[in-house]
Amino acid sequence: MKRSNPRGESVNRLNPRGNGDNENFVNTQATVVTYLECQKNVAESAGGHAVDGCQEFIGSGGEEGAPSTLICGACGCNRSFHRRLVTVLSE
Template sequence: MTKRRVVLKREEPPPPPSPPPMDSANSSNTVHVRYGECQRNHAANVGGYAVDGCREFMAVNNEAEEEGSLTCAACGCHRNFHRRVVEEAEEASCSSDCE
């Protein structure tokens, strides 16, 4: 019986992407995430499709650390069932020589 030698090559993960170059040193981007309408299918167990009509995610509590802040006050669903809307806004800060 002959023996076979197997050689495994380990691939290195690709380097992390570099941050995009900024147009000016005085501007910064802020990302605001909000959660829109509920997309949970309430009729999935009977083979249909029905959403509850909740228009926007409303947290039960304002504090992010509490478990209740992940539950919608309007429909009772988890935040992951709501459509995620990412809004980017560029804020320009003026240095001392701007007027």
Template sequence: MRRVILRRDGSRRCSNNSPVTIVRQVKYGKCCRNLACRIGGHVVDGCTEFVASGAEGTREAMTCATCGCHRNFHMKEEITQVLCACSSHPTTRTVGD
């Protein structure tokens, strides 16, 4: 799964005034290439997940090692998360004294 930090948004803040980071994860699932398109049918090869043939940034990274198809034939799944630098424990403040 590829993880990309989209932006650190200084204007958006969480509940305790910490800055927010938006992270997008991209995963390519099953292959949707129609192998019987020329004869008017619909047949897919059964490849369930994109596995890159080479390292990221190379041409081989765009070809699936399992089925040999280009990455664009695989279903794209995006997960967007909004992360905060907050501590997991709530902060308490004492007033008075």
């Protein structure tokens, strides 16, 4: 798929190097996403700030992609409340 960038140049999104050889393009980067401590403010209704102390998201098991896998088994909140750490691994 080709698109134009702001300078009007054609950019191939499948092969950003632009050499036209998509079959030989190898992405050598992998990303690992880890969900760490819970940042949900449990004292918000009282006007304060306190977190529950959950240190890491623990999936509650189940089938991959099911809504129940987004609930933390330790604190019971949604995964979106946990701090997300993205690590990029490269060769």
